[in-house]
Amino acid sequence: MARVVVDVMLKPEILDPQGQAVQRALPRLGFDGISGVRQGKRFELEVEGPVDEAALARIRELSETFLANTVIEDFQVKVES
Amino acid sequence: MTARIGVVTFPGTLDDRDSRRAVRLAGAEAVPLWHRDKDLKQVDAVVLPGGFSYGDYLRAGAISRFSPVMETIIEQAKAGMPVLGICNGFQVLTEAHLLPGAMLRNTELHFVCRDQKLRVETSATAWTADFTAGQEISIPLKNIDGRYTADPRTLDVLEAEGRVVFRYATGGDGREGYGNPNGSLRDIAGITNEGGNVVGLMPHPEHAVETLTGTGRTDGLGFFTSVLRKLVAA
Numbered sequence: 001m002a003r004v005v006v007d008v009m010l011k012p013e014i015l016d017p018q019g020q021a022v023q024r025a026l027p028r029l030g031f032d033g034i035s036g037v038r039q040g041k042r043f044e045l046e047v048e049g050p051v052d053e054a055a056l057a058r059i060r061e062l063s064e065t066f067l068a069n070t071v072i073e074d075f076q077v078k079v080e081s
Numbered sequence: 082m083t084a085r086i087g088v089v090t091f092p093g094t095l096d097d098r099d100s101r102r103a104v105r106l107a108g109a110e111a112v113p114l115w116h117r118d119k120d121l122k123q124v125d126a127v128v129l130p131g132g133f134s135y136g137d138y139l140r141a142g143a144i145s146r147f148s149p150v151m152e153t154i155i156e157q158a159k160a161g162m163p164v165l166g167i168c169n170g171f172q173v174l175t176e177a178h179l180l181p182g183a184m185l186r187n188t189e190l191h192f193v194c195r196d197q198k199l200r201v202e203t204s205a206t207a208w209t210a211d212f213t214a215g216q217e218i219s220i221p222l223k224n225i226d227g228r229y230t231a232d233p234r235t236l237d238v239l240e241a242e243g244r245v246v247f248r249y250a251t252g253g254d255g256r257e258g259y260g261n262p263n264g265s266l267r268d269i270a271g272i273t274n275e276g277g278n279v280v281g282l283m284p285h286p287e288h289a290v291e292t293l294t295g296t297g298r299t300d301g302l303g304f305f306t307s308v309l310r311k312l313v314a315a
Contacts, residue, residue: 010185014230015264017188066147069140069176071183072230 002051003080004059008068009040043067044080051079084312086305087114087124089154089170091145095132096167096287103287104128107305109312116148125312126163126207127154129170131223131285141184141226142172151177163207163308164279168224171271171281180272180281181239182231187224188264196296197222197284198250198258199270203243206277210307217250218300222262222284229265229272229283239272247271247282 010016016038023037047055059077068075086104088111090097101111112124116134121127135144145151151173158164158179166174174180187193198219201212212218231239239245247270253259261268263283271282286301288294295301 013232014185015188017190017264018186021190066143067139069143069183071175071181071232072185 002047004045004047004051004056005078005080006043006045006059006063006067007040007076007078008043008063008073009038009075011072011074014072041067084109084126084309085112085122085124086110086308087112087121087127089114089116089127089129089150091116091132091134091148093133093136094130094169096130096285097132099285100128100130100167100287103290103301103305106290107302107309109305109309114150116145116150119149119153121150121153121157126165126308127157128287129154129164129166129173130287131168131170134169134173137169137226140172140176141169142174142176145169145173146176155179158274158279161276161278163311165208165304165308166279166281167285167287168227168283171283172226174279174281179279180274181235182229182272184226184283185228185230186226187228187262190225192223192225193227193262194221194223195262196220196258197262197270198253199247199284200250202245202248203273205243206246206273206280206307207311208280208304208307209246210310211303212307218303219258219296219298220284220286220289220301221295224263224283227263227265227283229263229269231266236267236269239269240267242275244273244275245269245271246273246280247284 019037019039104111286304289301
């Protein structure tokens, strides 16, 4: 069984107050030198059968229609070996 | 015959009972609709009430949008049927692309619950005909994912076409209930589609239909009497 990972991130121009809250907490915890944090989602899909071009096309389709809201988010599909 | 207004219940919906009560108080028949049922039972209009449908999993409204009842609602809304999305219902309408833009976590990251002052920007929709443009109303607001977002071009189109229906009233010199509670772009609280039949907003008109509860005013009733008047006239 192959695994395909879909990373979903807010578009760069969209304000991410959750990421900002994480970043603001870092110096308090003693972690310096982090100038920005953006928070996103990672989906791990266990795929039955071969991960060929057709399977990837289906996954891109489900990512675009469902996993990501492309009004506010970008997504990236990666095959894990 | 009285008009029939459907109120959808998804798993996790909270405000379906209040919405049905508001519909009845306005003088229409409230028809319960179930998320798994494609059949709209010959209703003349639909209310998508607030709550946390499907637990807000993935994104608020993202899963509800693909429920069987929404298939028919999307089709009918495109054909002109009046649809009102309140709070979670508004989120469902943007996820379904019946309304442009999207809803994000409030900028302050807090759940906000308060009586909210709104400015009605247009009475030219199926759900706001009983208001006047510029009128200030007060209805409850309760959400955490209420930050309306769209790209600048979409916002310009909405403004140019008079499709911003409500804005958070920002005057009031810091008095309670004024101000933008969630960071929505251009203080937008509610919008409509090109036809004016689909309206979505974050605050809750169905909680402000009797003086005993809610804001102590009945500003929310106008939503339901507006659509009723349109349906009776049709």
